[in-house]
Amino acid sequence: MRPRDPRRLLARRERDLARVRICRPEARHDPDGSVTSRETAQVMLPRNELARIWTPEYLERLARTYWRFLTRVSLGILRVLYTQTSREIVVITRPFVLLRFPPPEYDVHAGGGTVTWPIEDGLLVATRGRDRGYLRLGVELEPGDSPDATVTVTSEVANFYPRIAGSGWFARIGRVVYRFTQLRLHVIVTHAFLRSLARLDLEPSIVGALAPPERRPPTAVSRR
Helix, strand or coil, X not given: CCCCCHHHHHHHHHHCCCEEEECCCEEEECCCCCEEEEEEEEEEEEHHHHHHHCCXXXXXXXXXXHHHHHHHHCCCCEEEEECCCCXXXXXXXXXXXXXXXXXXXXXXXXXXXXXXXXXXXXXCECHHHCCCCEEEEEEEECCCCCCEEEEEXXXXXXXXXXXXXXXXXXXXXXXXXXHHCHHHHHHHHHHHHHHHHHHCCCCCXXXXXXXXXXXXXXXXXXXX
């Protein structure tokens, strides 16, 4: 493996507007076969920069940035398509739908907010896991008036029933297979996404559900 050029690493850090600390991931396998996992990062940035960027609209932009990162890190193999009634993570295109969600649900409060995609179905979801569980991004702002602020960003998949884990007598083996393949890949990709937040480069949302009316795009259906 080629060693990293320290000059490039230094230049990247100089471009970063924030510092990101990745916390230890959490994962739980329940007896019913469902899985819950959570990845957390603390994003530290100047408080005046936080005041400049944080509005409810930025929660939606964080969601858009998550989808954009997923497509880029997979070199375009994974794409996120949506209609008025669904969001779909696909391999290149339909009908290879890995995960399908209804439109996201937003919960915004003074100290942060969450965006939640309930899981409907998909190739990665076991039959008994349809219309159960969710994917959620959360943001919590640390109160205070110090020059630097800390924002806690979480990515959580809860009550998810992975098809690869199987059922019955295979479930014990299937859980191990899931843990060392799909779950491990999910954690690696999510941690990379959280580290990318150091640039504070949030993609504008195409839908603009939380944007002021004057900044909402004319079309409400596209790719996120």
